[in-house]
Amino acid sequence: MTRAVVFAYHNVGVRCLKVLLAQGIDVALVVTHEDNPNENIWFGSVRQVCEENGIPFITPSDPNTSEIETRIAALGADFLFSFYYRHMLKAPLLAAVSRGAYNMHGSLLPKYRGRVPINWAVIHGETETGATLHGMTEKPDNGAIVDQVAVPILPDDTAQEVFEKVTVAAELCLHRALPALIDGTALHRVQDLSQGAYFGGRKAEDGRIDWRQNARQIHNLVRAVTRPYPGAFSDLGAGRLVLWRTRVVADDCTGPLTGNIIHNNGRLEIHPHGGGTLQILDADFAGTSLPLGGDSDRRIALPSSDS
Known part of the structure; x- marks a missing residue:
């Protein structure tokens, strides 16, 4: 049985974790976040999915510690997946699994690398975005692309409405790509980073x-x-x-x-x-x-x- 360690949060984290479970992946550990009491929590709970399915989970403030790296390496997992997890994962974590680390990003990479890609796409009047499954490196969102699913952005769509579409796109993307990842036949397409740029996070004042x-x-x-x-x-x-x-x-x-x-x-x-x-x-x-x-x-x- 294929074993995975999952870093996940938000609606994309919920839906993609459920895809792994539906396809019979042994999720040995989930790393998620404690909800911030000062944040409007309008999205689903990865923690709840873990509790309902008996999956071990932890909520560290910093996952890049020797203790967590050692714990994950000891699990002997094949894959590491990151689904809307908010912290950067450093090299020791990415190397703690045998068959690769993969992230689901909420844009059509290489466009809108970095933070809050859906909000930025709407601000810039894009007519299309989507979800991209890609290999993880120490630099965010620049690894080779495994698969992408596009969705339209209509002229009056809000960021939340687009996020709902991207959540479905992420689920479809992972569901389609996972069998090839497991059997080792998945193609990996190197990104042309000149076709996109990095964007930072946003705050209320923006x-x-x-x-x-x-x-x-x-x-x-x-x-x-x-x-x-x-x-x-x-x-x-x-x-x-x-x-x-x-x-x-x-x-x-x-x-x-x-x-x-x-x-x-x-x-x-x-x-x-x-x-x-x-x-x-x-x-x-x-x-x-x-x-x-x-x-x-x-x-x-x-x-x-x-x-």
Whole structure:
């Protein structure tokens, strides 16, 4: 029986761990995370899957210790898998199994290597992303590709909606690739790293809106950081505006309304300095839900910078 050690977290971790179990892999140990009480835990629990299936698991703050390396090496596992585990794994862990270490990444590598690839893909207006199973090296997300599954990104998809698609893509990708990995026939395609780049993690402050951008760019930010993330925001004179859902009405129009929020036919519209028109579908202002209706002629001026 093929034996594996699994590092896993989040929905991709849950679904890919279940794929291993469904295909008869002996999961000797799972390494996962303790949930952060300060984080919005909107995703599934790898720990719960382990408890339900009687799988040993640990939740170290740092997996790269001699104690854990020795423990994993002693298991005699064939494979190490990493499914949305948040820590980098160093060389001794990658070498602690006999047949290779593999990671499931939430993009179509070599594009969007690094952190939060789905959010970055939405921010940049990509129309496609996916999941990639690849060999692990000490440098993140640059090992040879075993398989990929693509999914579309629709113009109004939020990051969470795309993540749900990528979770299914990851499950399909692993399910398809696993038999060839086990029997030793899996092909490994070296990445052309010049076709992509690394991206870093994001924090709440990165949701600040730059009104110098156009409507489409702002819309992409809104859907990339909307719930369950902290949201796209701007500090206006009377309070903080948080945009949760928008719709692009026009991409490139400019005129006397540019730089303002106005009422138009019972809807609130944003005319950013960068051009175009955004309709507000869901927003908070000064801590309360923003009324979207009305026919007032009042205008709210937008800042001319992102600060």
